Amino acid sequence: MRTRDPFSDSEAVRGLAREIAREAEELEARLTIMEVCGSHTHAIARAGLRSLLPEKIRLISGPGCPVCVTPVDWLDHAIALVERGDVILSSFGDLMRVPSSRRTLEEIRSEGAPVEILYSPRDALKLARSRPEKKIVFLAVGFETTAPTIAAALVEAEAEGLENFLILPGNKTMPEPMRLIAGDPEIAVDAFLLPGHVSVITGSDAFEFLARDYGLPGIVAGFAPTDVLRAVLEIIAQGKHGEAKIVNAYGRVVTREGNQAARKILDEVFVASPARWRGLGEIPASGLDLRPELAHRNAALLPVELPEPIEPPGCRCGEVLKGMIDPPECPLFGAPCIPERPVGACMVSSEGSCAAWYRHERWRNMESGR
Amino acid sequence: MKIPERILLAHGAGGRLSHELIEGVFLPAFSNPELESLDDAAILPELPPGRLAMTTDGHVVDPPTYPGGDLGSLSVNGTVNDLVMVGADPLYLSWALILEEGLEGEKLRQHVESARRAAEEAGVTIVAGDTKTVPRGRGDGIYAVSAGIGVVPEGRRVSDRRIEAGDAILLTGTAADHGATIMALRHGLEGPGLHSDCAPLNHLIGELWKGGIDIHAMHDPTRGGIATTCNEAASRSSLRFLLSAQAIPIAPGVYAVCEILGLDELYLASEGRALIFLPGNQSEAALEILHAHPQGRDAASIGVVLPAEAGHAPVELETLSGSLRPLDMLSGMDLPRIC
Numbered sequence: 119m120r121t122r123d124p125f126s127d128s129e130a131v132r133g134l135a136r137e138i139a140r141e142a143e144e145l146e147a148r149l150t151i152m153e154v155c156g157s158h159t160h161a162i163a164r165a166g167l168r169s170l171l172p173e174k175i176r177l178i179s180g181p182g183c184p185v186c187v188t189p190v191d192w193l194d195h196a197i198a199l200v201e202r203g204d205v206i207l208s209s210f211g212d213l214m215r216v217p218s219s220r221r222t223l224e225e226i227r228s229e230g231a232p233v234e235i236l237y238s239p240r241d242a243l244k245l246a247r248s249r250p251e252k253k254i255v256f257l258a259v260g261f262e263t264t265a266p267t268i269a270a271a272l273v274e275a276e277a278e279g280l281e282n283f284l285i286l287p288g289n290k291t292m293p294e295p296m297r298l299i300a301g302d303p304e305i306a307v308d309a310f311l312l313p314g315h316v317s318v319i320t321g322s323d324a325f326e327f328l329a330r331d332y333g334l335p336g337i338v339a340g341f342a343p344t345d346v347l348r349a350v351l352e353i354i355a356q357g358k359h360g361e362a363k364i365v366n367a368y369g370r371v372v373t374r375e376g377n378q379a380a381r382k383i384l385d386e387v388f389v390a391s392p393a394r395w396r397g398l399g400e401i402p403a404s405g406l407d408l409r410p411e412l413a414h415r416n417a418a419l420l421p422v423e424l425p426e427p428i429e430p431p432g433c434r435c436g437e438v439l440k441g442m443i444d445p446p447e448c449p450l451f452g453a454p455c456i457p458e459r460p461v462g463a464c465m466v467s468s469e470g471s472c473a474a475w476y477r478h479e480r481w482r483n484m485e486s487g488r
Numbered sequence: 489m490k491i492p493e494r495i496l497l498a499h500g501a502g503g504r505l506s507h508e509l510i511e512g513v514f515l516p517a518f519s520n521p522e523l524e525s526l527d528d529a530a531i532l533p534e535l536p537p538g539r540l541a542m543t544t545d546g547h548v549v550d551p552p553t554y555p556g557g558d559l560g561s562l563s564v565n566g567t568v569n570d571l572v573m574v575g576a577d578p579l580y581l582s583w584a585l586i587l588e589e590g591l592e593g594e595k596l597r598q599h600v601e602s603a604r605r606a607a608e609e610a611g612v613t614i615v616a617g618d619t620k621t622v623p624r625g626r627g628d629g630i631y632a633v634s635a636g637i638g639v640v641p642e643g644r645r646v647s648d649r650r651i652e653a654g655d656a657i658l659l660t661g662t663a664a665d666h667g668a669t670i671m672a673l674r675h676g677l678e679g680p681g682l683h684s685d686c687a688p689l690n691h692l693i694g695e696l697w698k699g700g701i702d703i704h705a706m707h708d709p710t711r712g713g714i715a716t717t718c719n720e721a722a723s724r725s726s727l728r729f730l731l732s733a734q735a736i737p738i739a740p741g742v743y744a745v746c747e748i749l750g751l752d753e754l755y756l757a758s759e760g761r762a763l764i765f766l767p768g769n770q771s772e773a774a775l776e777i778l779h780a781h782p783q784g785r786d787a788a789s790i791g792v793v794l795p796a797e798a799g800h801a802p803v804e805l806e807t808l809s810g811s812l813r814p815l816d817m818l819s820g821m822d823l824p825r826i827c
Contacts, residue, residue: 128734131809166811237675237749343809477816481801 155313156469193218321376397436500621556684560602576638667756687760
């Protein structure tokens with residue numbers, strides 16, 4: 119009855135899980151694999167893959183959920199913009215419940231603030247055309263996957279002379295935080311599950327530095343259960359042979375060079391800049407700021423009054439994002455921090471490590487930590 | 489009597505325009521002696537023996553018209569189904585509308601006509617109604633509020649407290665059609681193969697009663713979908729439900745919409761399906777009855793009830809991969825994911 123998806127096929131998945139169990143027996147130590155894509159976090163939890171893997175394989179989540187790495191003061195800035203009175207905020211749905219220093223976008227909307235949930239930045243262009251008396255500020259978050267669509271919307275607005283469309287730049291790029299994690303002796307990651315969607319844009323070559331500079335294997339993987347399990351198998355094989363290679367196991371959509379058209383439009387609109395990541399701090403060249411010639415579309419340059427940022431006390435999102443602790447080790451996990459009333463950003467999106475764990479793993483008496 | 493071109497505030501003010509609306513739109517659609525008396529309340533004929541069941545429901549669907557139904561049919565079917573889910577035979581409904589100033593009269597007529605047809609199909613009588621208007625910009629075109637009464641005949645006991653380990657969980661058709669259709673429309677993804685499953689369930693479920701099936705509990709998985717409905721029932725019965733992803737019938741169009749929009753079909757509403765808990769040994773007989781009815785062609789046994797067990801969520805899904813995935817309650821609104 120259901121559309122049969124060969125990548126989720128029960129027999130194929132069980133077969134791979136058995137093969138992994140067999141191969142992992144020969145491993146000398148536990149292997150920690152970090153995924154750095156929120157869609158992987160979501161897919162792994164949703165397919166229940168942890169329950170199929172042996173003790174020796176530990177999957178941990180890195181900073182791959184766009185809303186989870188968005189810092190508190192960036193959200194404060196978004197809220198300050200709407201308080202100007204001439205701004206309508208437009209946003210992806212995930213951002214609505216992310217805590218700022220004071221309130222969430224969902225809360226200010228319930229108090230009457232104009233905040234529109236959109237699926238695509240192009241919908242913000244439509245909004246800008248229909249409300250010429252207001253500035254339509256699109257909250258630009260997301261990685262290499264989302265940034266090109268935002269760039270395209272900016273190009274379209276420029277061509278059309280649509281003056282009231284602006285963005286609050288907050289896009290981030292993936293390779294740099296991985297460099298930070300790979301080089302941090304406190305974070306013992308043995309291998310990376312590389313982000314499939316991001317790699318479509320960047321190309322798998324963008325991750326060669328992991329093997330070259332840090333001696334870590336990395337597998338570009340898709341999001342079906344068999345994709346993830348095949349990647350785990352490849353990592354075990356490299357581990358056993360003492361190898362460290364970047365392998366593209368998602369060849370049906372990822373090339374070495376990436377999507378040139380998307381990279382070109384990114385270059386036209388954005389420039390690499392230092393960016394603050396929740397939990398990781400400021401990382402050089404990890405953000406996408408607007409080029410100076412597009413300053414008139416940069417909502418961050420509009421005058422606003424910003425409050426002193428307040429990080430939620432007790433929240434250990436930072437350590438969760440670095441894979442140093444599993445979500446249940448945070449004292450706030452489950453009470454008071456739950457998906458309906460998140461304290462930290464990792465509990466907001468279904469791609470957030472904490473939310474994925476809360477929904478899918480909290481019933482299992484999983485041994486956590488290292 | 490002429491149908492107004494557009495609704496004016498005065499159509500809800502109780503004066504001459506209100507009367508014109510009643511005479512021109514509502515009475516012709518719902519003619520019956522109880523309504524036509526136009527008294528402050530309807531006086532009902534003697535009811536069949538049994539316990540009285542009553543329910544009420546508000547309807548604010550956006551968009552109000554979609555493939556497979558509209559607010560008119562949804563409000564009637566939703567109320568009928570709420571009664572059916574407790575074992576009642578639905579009999580009488582009230583139906584009130586809140587109209588936004590400026591609504592096209594023709595649209596109103598279409599919703600009224602759909603409600604009339606739905607009531608006729610379900611075999612219920614709309615005996616009371618009301619119309620109010622709100623200024624332009626203060627409503628979403630049209631809202632409906634309905635209430636219904638029915639009678640639970642002797643011998644039917646339907647309650648989550650009757651669910652027991654060993655029960656089978658049946659779904660009377662494909663999951664999530666209504667919710668997926670609405671979400672698709674909101675995002676410009678409409679296409680063939682996507683339509684709401686909105687329908688009255690009393691005839692389909694009536695066949696099971698006639699067939700002597702001992703239904704322990706029943707729910708229509710509306711808001712929050714199968715996952716949320718199962719969680720509610722599991723928490724009331726203190727048991728564990730194990731569902732099978734392989735067994736849950738999903739229309740290909742619904743599956744595609746969920747993939748594109750990042751939605752989980754197990755959390756999307758149906759408006760014409762029932763989840764039925766019944767003794768495991770009656771499962772096959774029940775399916776045979778359901779399959780013989782046009783509304784139940786896709787019915788399937790989608791899970792089993794087990795004793796509660798430590799380390800397991802109250803509701804779990806055996807995924808296509810063979811792993812177990814806890815199914816939690818729906819959390820907040822089902823917000824679209826970014827990437």
